[in-house]
Structures are given as structure tokens and as C-alpha cells.
Amino acid sequence: MSTDKHASYWINTSKLPSFEKLQDETETEVCVVGGGIAGITTAYLLTKKGYKVILIEALKLGHGTTGYTTAKLTAQHDLIYDQLISKFGEGTARTHYHAAMEAIDFVRETEKDLQADFQMSVEPAYVYTDDKKNVRQIEKEWEAYEKLGIPGGLEDEIPLPVSVRKAVRMDNQAQFHPLLFLQAMTEYISSNEGRIYEDTRAETIVEGEYATVKLKDGGSITAKHVVIATHFPFYDFKGAYFARLDVARSYIVAGKSPYTYPGGMYISVDNPSRSVRSAKDNNGDTIWLLGGEGHRTGKGKEMKEHYSNLRNWGRSKLDMDDFDYNWSSEDFMSLDSLFYIGRLTKRTQNLYVATAFRKWGMSGGITAAKEITSLIDDDKSLYSGIYDPARQDAVKGITNLAKNMIEVGTELVFGKVEKTEKFIDDLKRGEAGKIRRDGKLIGIYKDNEGIVHKVDTTCTHMGCEVHWNDAETTWDCPCHGSRFWASGEVIEGPAVKDLKKAD
Secondary structure, three states: OOOOOOOOHHHHOOOOOOOOOOOOEEEEEEEEEOOOHHHHHHHHHHHHOOOOEEEEOOOOOOOOHHHHOOOEEOOOOOOOHHHHHHHHOHHHHHHHHHHHHHHHHHHHHHHHHOOOOOOOEEEEEEEEEOOHHHHHHHHHHHHHHHHHOOOEEEEOOOOOOOOOOEEEEEEEEEEOOHHHHHHHHHHHHHHOOOEEEOOOOEEEEEOOOOEEEEEOOOOEEEEEEEEEOOOOOOOOOOOOHHHHOEEEEEEEEEEEOOOOOOOOEEEEOOOOOEEEEEEEOOOOOEEEEEEEEEEOOOOOOOOHHHHHHHHHHHHHHHOOOEEEEEEEEEEEEOOOOOOEEEEOOOOOOOEEEEEOOOOOHHHHHHHHHHHHHHHHHHOOOOOOOOOOOOOOHHHHOHHHHHHHHHHHHHHHHHHHHOOOOOOHHHOOOOEEEEEEEOOEEEEEEEOOOOOEEEEEOEOOOOOOEOEEEOOOOEEEOOOOOOEEEOOOOEEEOOOOOOOOEOO
């Protein structure tokens, strides 16, 4: 398999099967929308239980956030347990921990059941700081571990050659290759009468006792149950998910270091954050995955700088001088730090959603699949309803809601009066800019062949102005995270319609 310098390690070291596009009208028991870890695991579990399942993916299986993750399979979701105890009590915090630990067990059991190799390894996980202002947070997190009976420790140093003031360790965590995991489940689904379609984008849902998923390019799927596992729900106005999710983008570079990898997974709470884990390449050599540089999608400095900052950190701290891969991903956060998993709203009994995994989608996606499968099959929550999207998060997270609405409102207003400085003739190949024509902002991109692509930069979701991402050569929306190719085609939602072409 070839190696692309601007690509995901996971995608370049796996090969998921390909599937045709669906354009006909069809029926099934369960329609799963989304071909990432949450969607494929849900389809796998329901297929095992004998349900007739159709799974559709707008692009290619595993090429969404699951293919661009760090793939830490862990219950250590940053510094969360002290926060959960304060907000919800020890019961909810303990349930969240056990749900993530069950996800680790599930991957191990699936590896055995499907006789596959997911490159899974058990590792300790560390959250650390080198900033004295954050030391007390680390200590409070360890106190939460002790209350909940979480195995681990409070440390003054970590095995990495970096400066640390304090760290909290969680034992018995894991890392794996997420696309090998998806590949094995996909093969099981398609071999057991499950139907899978790629390049098939859902556009809307017609609700009813049997819901109908309408497809962007024609055709539809009518099903007794519909699972929306598209990361950001494409059917988001029902339940006001556009107001209840905050969006962030983060970056990863990967390569070799002369140091022997000491084992473990690491993430700092300092700003900017740094994440470290290891993996094995096709030759069995160790590569180091460095992550961080998170920011709100569509905002901040030139995106290429984030990769440069990670590479510079790897050079200075780990003596890395050759980086084989770099990629980025998008994540969504709920108002109160818990996932949204369950029925889309209280009144939509046959529509289900899985989102807001807070950058921890490996364990979160599996938890979602198990929970939704239980709701469909037995009408019962496995996790005491703590992830129910209808919970009272609007009260608990009112500050975050206000902040999110201000961010969106600001973009809606000031994005329209953005200054433009570029003219088409000024653009070099590989550059983009905006011009104003008849009061509208037009995005101009001159590709490496010299072809000029012109689009209306109004996001087709809710009308915010998209901004240029020079690292990925995409137009990104800072309001809700929709992303579009330079030529305007939608990559990921909530938008389902392409940007309009401009003259």
C-alpha cells in the first residue's frame, strides 16, 4: 500500500471493502446512516441479533472521523471524573467509566469472535501537566479516581522524555487499529445478509411509524428504525442539535523517533495540548503519533501552522526528524460533557442518534452501538439513561449553550461583512481567497493545475460564511462544522447540500 504524506496512517494501512451506491427505493427493518465506528458497530450488533439492516455512508466507509482519530480506546477522557461527580454524582461518573471499560472488553471479544487482528494492546493512560496552575486539577482527578475505585496512580513524572509537574494514571486501558476493527465487522455484516452502500448521502427523513430516509441523489430507504450515526446529526433541527453541539478540529502527525517507545498513552491538559501514542507500521517498526492543536473549526490561524507546531514539538522533545503522515479530524461536544446517545427526541420513538463523543469516539462509538442496539431490541437503556439526548443538559450546560450561540451569532453577522483582499490574478496555484460580487462573498481557489474554482461561501446548513482551510484545501464552516471540497461538494455535515457554484 502506498504512503501519502498528507494522509491518515489508519487509512493507508488497511483496506475496507468497497460497495456500490444506492439510488433505488427499498425497505428494511433498520437503516443505519453513517459508516464510522458508531454506525458499523451498531449494524454489526443488530445483524448478529437477526435484524435486516441497511447501512449507508455518504463517502467511503471509515473515511470520516474514525479514519482520522488517534484511536485511543480508553475510559480516561481527559479530566472528566471530578467534573462528572460534581455535576451528576458518583453514580453517573461510575457508569460512564464502566461503559468505556466495557467498550475495551467488546473490542477484545470481537477480535476473538471474528478471528481478526486489531493490533490491540493494553496500556496505561496518563493525563499530565507542566503548568503549576493545572496541578490541583490533576490532584482532584486522582481523588475522583479513588472515590470511584478506578485503578491508577498520582505521579510526579511520566515515562516520556518531557517535563511534568503532575500526572494521573489510569491502568488497563487500550489502543488499537480502528479500521481493521471496522473491516472485520463490515465483512461479517455483508456476509450475513446486511446491505451496505457507499457514496449514498442521506438528505432528510420523512417521519412516521415507518420512517423514510430520502437520499440526496434519488432513492429512499423505509425502515422501522433509523439510526443517525453521522457524527453531527444530518437531521439536526429536530431536537435542536445545531444549538447543543460545539465543534472543534485537532491535528495529528506521525513518524519515527530514535527513542525506544516507553509504552502508554499520554495527553496534556496544558494549552496547547499534546497527545502521544504509538503504533506499528507494515515493517513492524514503531511510529509515534503526536496530536493536539485543537481549535474551533473554521477559525484560528493558517491551518498548516498546526501541523508545523506538532512537528516542531516532536523534533524538540523526541528528536523526531521524519514525519510520514499528518491528518486532522473534527469532534463535537455536548453542553454537559456526556455523550448524546438514544432517541432523537422524546417524541421520535423510532429515530436514534449517536453524537458528542468529545474527542473520545472509539469508546464512545462502541458505547453508542451497544446502547442503541439495546433500545431497539429490548427498549432498555444499558447505562441508566445517562446519555439520553432528552436529559436536562440545557439547564446543566446553560453557560456552554450561551457561549455556543454567541459564537454562531457572531459568525452569522460578522462573516457577512468580512473584508476581501484577493483578486483572481493575485492567486498562486494552491491558494484561495474571497472576492465580493453584488454583495455576496465568492470563494476562489486556484488548484495546482491552474484551474479556478468559484463558489458561494454561504454554508448550505444555516447560512454562516465558510472559511478556507489551507492544510486540507477545504472550505470549513465555523458555526456547526460542515466542510466542503474546494470545488464546493459537501464532505461532512450537518450540511447535506453542496456550496453553490459562482460565476
